[in-house]
Amino acid sequence: xxxxxxxxxxxxxxxxxxxxxxxxxxxxxxxxxxxxxxxxxxxxxxxxxxxxxxxxxxxxxxxxxxxxxxxxxxxxxxxxxxxxxxxxxxxxxxxxxxxxxxxxxxxxxxxxxxxxxxxxxxxxxxxxxxxxxxxxxxxxxxxxxxxxxxxxxxxxxxxxxxxxxxxxxxxxxxxxxxxxxxxxxxxxxxxxxxxxxxxxxxxxxxx
Numbered sequence: 627x628x629x630x631x632x633x634x635x636x637x638x639x640x641x642x643x644x645x646x647x648x649x650x651x652x653x654x655x656x657x658x659x660x661x662x663x664x665x666x667x668x669x670x671x672x673x674x675x676x677x678x679x680x681x682x683x684x685x686x687x688x689x690x691x692x693x694x695x696x697x698x699x700x701x702x703x704x705x706x707x708x709x710x711x712x713x714x715x716x717x718x719x720x721x722x723x724x725x726x727x728x729x730x731x732x733x734x735x736x737x738x739x740x741x742x743x744x745x746x747x748x749x750x751x752x753x754x755x756x757x758x759x760x761x762x763x764x765x766x767x768x769x770x771x772x773x774x775x776x777x778x779x780x781x782x783x784x785x786x787x788x789x790x791x792x793x794x795x796x797x798x799x800x801x802x803x804x805x806x807x808x809x810x811x812x813x814x815x816x817x818x819x820x821x822x823x824x825x826x827x828x829x830x831x832x833x
Contacts (some may be wrong), residue, residue, distance in 0.1 A: 665727075666684055673738070692779050785816075785818035785822070800814065
């Protein structure tokens with residue numbers, strides 16, 4: 627279907643079939659952009675470890691791209707002969723980037739895990755994370771009730787920790803811990819934790 631009316635300059639009006647086709651392509655490109663955004667977010671979540679970080683990064687890139695595009699259009703769009711062709715070129719470049727995303731992502735993550743991250747020296751944080759997660763797996767800790775006795779579960783500061791032998795370089799284990807009386811041991815731990823918490827609180831107030 628064509629519009630046969632002409633404007634004041636004698637030029638033919640826009641082809642309605644072509645206009646409908648272009649609008650449909652525009653809608654489909656927007657839908658494809660949402661799909662790409664979802665997929666890229668999932669990819670980045672696997673690398674960054676959290677969906678919030680991935681979504682933040684994707685939105686930052688998206689908004690940054692829109693800002694850069696707006697700036698470029700404001701400077702050079704006046705000299706473009708066909709804005710629709712420029713939009714098509716931009717969409718084509720985005721499609722090429724989408725097709726190349728998977729191999730680029732795989733290569734980047736391989737380089738990060740094999741070279742970049744090990745060079746940063748993250749062994750100790752990784753060990754802490756593994757220990758914290760492994761303790762939540764059933765069967766890893768012999769007595770599940772011991773997890774509730776961690777210093778950070780109830781008390782703001784922990785109690786002193788001792789190990790064998792009972793005496794080492796003049797340091798001795800308190801008799802209450804060797805008594806086998808669990809009620810007294812629990813009271814001693816709470817008292818020590820409270821004293822440590824009081825000292826730490828005073829130090830924090832000084833700073």
